[in-house]
Amino acid sequence: MDDAMNSPxxxxxxxxxxxxxxxxxxxxxxxxxxxxxxxxxxxxxxxSGSGKSTLLLLLGALLRAESGTLRIDxxxxxxxxxxxxxxxxxxxxxxxxxxxHLVPYLSVHRNVLSGLPPGVAVEPTEADRWIAALGxxxxxxxxxxxxxxxxxxxxxxxxxxxxxxxxxxxxEPTGNLDPDNAAxxxxxxxxxxxxxxxxxxxxxxxxxxxxxxQRLRLEAGRWAIPSAFTSFNDSAx
Amino acid sequence: xNFTLQNILREGWYSRLNSALMLVALTGAVTLLTAVQLLxxxxxxxxxxxxxxxxxxxxxxxxxxxxxxFFLEGYSENTLPADxxxxxxxxxxxxxxxxxxxxxxxxxxxVGGHECLLTGLGDTVVGPGEKKQPMGFRIAxxxxxxxxxxxxxLGVKVGGTVEVAGRTLRVERVLVEAGTDEDVRLYTAxxxxxxxxxxxxxxxxxxxxxxxxxxxxxxxxxxxxxxxxQLLPEARxxxxxxxxxxxxxxxxxxxxxSAFAVPMTLLVAAVWILVLAILNVRQRRVEIGLxxxxxxxxxxxxxxxxxxxxxxxxxxxxxxxxxxxxxxxRWGPVLFPVTAASLKMDPTLIVPALTWxxxxxxxxxxxxxxxxxxxxPAETLRADG
Numbered sequence: 001m002d003d004a005m006n007s008p009x010x011x012x013x014x015x016x017x018x019x020x021x022x023x024x025x026x027x028x029x030x031x032x033x034x035x036x037x038x039x040x041x042x043x044x045x046x047x048s049g050s051g052k053s054t055l056l057l058l059l060g061a062l063l064r065a066e067s068g069t070l071r072i073d074x075x076x077x078x079x080x081x082x083x084x085x086x087x088x089x090x091x092x093x094x095x096x097x098x099x100x101h102l103v104p105y106l107s108v109h110r111n112v113l114s115g116l117p118p119g120v121a122v123e124p125t126e127a128d129r130w131i132a133a134l135g136x137x138x139x140x141x142x143x144x145x146x147x148x149x150x151x152x153x154x155x156x157x158x159x160x161x162x163x164x165x166x167x168x169x170x171x172e173p174t175g176n177l178d179p180d181n182a183a184x185x186x187x188x189x190x191x192x193x194x195x196x197x198x199x200x201x202x203x204x205x206x207x208x209x210x211x212x213x214q215r216l217r218l219e220a221g222r223w224a225i226p227s228a229f230t231s232f233n234d235s236a237x
Numbered sequence: 238x239n240f241t242l243q244n245i246l247r248e249g250w251y252s253r254l255n256s257a258l259m260l261v262a263l264t265g266a267v268t269l270l271t272a273v274q275l276l277x278x279x280x281x282x283x284x285x286x287x288x289x290x291x292x293x294x295x296x297x298x299x300x301x302x303x304x305x306x307f308f309l310e311g312y313s314e315n316t317l318p319a320d321x322x323x324x325x326x327x328x329x330x331x332x333x334x335x336x337x338x339x340x341x342x343x344x345x346x347x348v349g350g351h352e353c354l355l356t357g358l359g360d361t362v363v364g365p366g367e368k369k370q371p372m373g374f375r376i377a378x379x380x381x382x383x384x385x386x387x388x389x390x391l392g393v394k395v396g397g398t399v400e401v402a403g404r405t406l407r408v409e410r411v412l413v414e415a416g417t418d419e420d421v422r423l424y425t426a427x428x429x430x431x432x433x434x435x436x437x438x439x440x441x442x443x444x445x446x447x448x449x450x451x452x453x454x455x456x457x458x459x460x461x462x463x464x465x466x467q468l469l470p471e472a473r474x475x476x477x478x479x480x481x482x483x484x485x486x487x488x489x490x491x492x493x494x495s496a497f498a499v500p501m502t503l504l505v506a507a508v509w510i511l512v513l514a515i516l517n518v519r520q521r522r523v524e525i526g527l528x529x530x531x532x533x534x535x536x537x538x539x540x541x542x543x544x545x546x547x548x549x550x551x552x553x554x555x556x557x558x559x560x561x562x563x564x565x566x567r568w569g570p571v572l573f574p575v576t577a578a579s580l581k582m583d584p585t586l587i588v589p590a591l592t593w594x595x596x597x598x599x600x601x602x603x604x605x606x607x608x609x610x611x612x613x614p615a616e617t618l619r620a621d622g
Contacts, residue, residue, distance in 0.1 A: 053619050062530060062615045083534060090532020097618065101527045105251030106244070117532055171618075
């Protein structure tokens with residue numbers, strides 16, 4: 001158990017996944033390796049189509065790598081079948097998307113509850129605790145359509161955090177937010193990271209840089225300057 | 238309440254138009270099927286009544302009847318034992334070919350100085366377990382029913398009497414003018430005719446209805462004759478082809494309507510539901526991707542769509558039964574005025590409506606549900622993110 005806790009949370013080697021995004025255009029990632037320690041806040045930057053989202057979906061087991069190995073929290077994801085990958089996502093990963101992806105027919109409270117793995121019982125107050133922590137108490141029973149963009153992203157964040165996963169994967173989480181709301185969301189992610197979680201965030205902007213413990217850049221599916229990764233630790237930041 | 242069921246109910250309300258259109262399809266299909274079921278039964282009753290009014294279409298005669306004399310006189314001069322009806326009714330498979338077996342004794346006699354046809358009618362025998370009302374009319378012993386011309390000649394009215402071979406019979410009914418030899422007939426009970434004619438225990442024929450319901454071009458007579466030769470070798474049968482043909486055509490037309498309406502209704506409803514379910518899946522692509530990202534398994538995702546179909550199927554089945562019954566009861570009497578009073582609600586139809594409709598809706602939504610299950614969440618989430 002101690003060995004597992006001392007080992008890196010993410011170890012990826014030679015990950016490759018290509019797909020045709022538009023006719024004649026092949027996008028994805030090629031021969032990408034990555035090592036993320038527990039408690040890190042990794043920021044992956046890159047332009048649109050550079051492979052950021054593909055990498056994030058690979059880490060979230062929503063895509064299967066064509067080659068390479070990917071070990072997260074001691075589990076080799078490339079060997080899992082569809083049911084096991086769903087179980088891994090339910091237990092170990094929280095997603096935050098740029099367009100929030102709230103379930104339109106569920107209230108804020110029920111959207112947060114939907115983040116819990118099927119059949120997992122938690123204290124009834126747990127969802128409310130996260131709703132309060134993210135400043136949404138007054139919108140608890142509201143429909144997502146009535147929320148502001150910042151509120152929606154905080155609901156999505158609460159949904160990702162309610163099961164306390166070891167890893168949060170955030171795909172452009174501040175892309176649709178004003179600077180104040182963007183800062184607020186990043187603060188919450190950093191708070192989660194400081195309490196022991198790990199965050200991998202992809203973005204084409206630079207607003208998350210100051211929270212990063214490791215910054216990477218993808219260009220055309222490969223690390224831009226593999227030898228020039230900038231790593232930070234808590235004391236350095 | 239189960240989380241999946243809650244989501245189905247909330248999504249159903251959120252996608253009100255889609256749900257309502259699916260419900261309309263299911264309700265419409267069950268409405269039509271319920272109405273067709275009730276109206277087909279009404280049509281059959283109406284056909285039976287119309288045919289009953291047309292009269293019997295088979296005449297089973299003693300084998301040695303001279304056909305020439307039979308057609309000249311209108312009846313057989315030979316006789317059979319009266320219990321022939323009982324024997325025929327007891328025969329294996331009789332009611333596959335014959336029904337409404339009515340023993341008859343007919344002769345030409347003089348009544349009050351006028352020549353007429355005396356027809357003694359016995360009790361009609363119908364197939365075992367059948368609730369059908371016997372065709373023709375039952376005549377109580379000691380009474381008579383008089384054809385219109387004969388009644389006029391004899392000067393008798395309802396409540397009066399008529400003398401037949403020294404026996405006095407009370408006139409129960411004067412028949413309306415038929416424009417056939419019925420206008421010079423005197424109907425009595427079989428027993429009264431047997432006494433009057435001095436032929437106790439004898440009948441001259443058995444009138445019946447052909448149950449095969451084959452039209453003339455399907456050549457039913459050899460089949461009818463073959464069946465009778467097995468059951469009553471001492472008899473022969475004459476088919477009144479025009480009547481039999483009319484009855485067969487009417488029944489076959491009714492069956493063709495059902496045979497077309499039922500599968501057509503099911504096909505249209507299935508396609509309608511399929512299209513709506515596909516639209517629902519397409520509208521919810523991002524939601525499906527999200528559920529996948531949250532670790533929801535295929536069975537739960539399929540349950541979201543199939544469960545919705547089953548719930549709407551149950552509701553549509555109940556509504557369709559109620560609306561279909563109302564439609565049949567409201568407009569059935571207009572279509573079938575003769576048997577209008579027999580049109581009634583059939584509560585047993587709600588059982589298939591509540592069991593088959595959800596299954597039908599689920600089967601129609603199966604393909605879209607599988608589309609939802611097999612959808613690649615990465616494609617949706619990547620495209621939108």
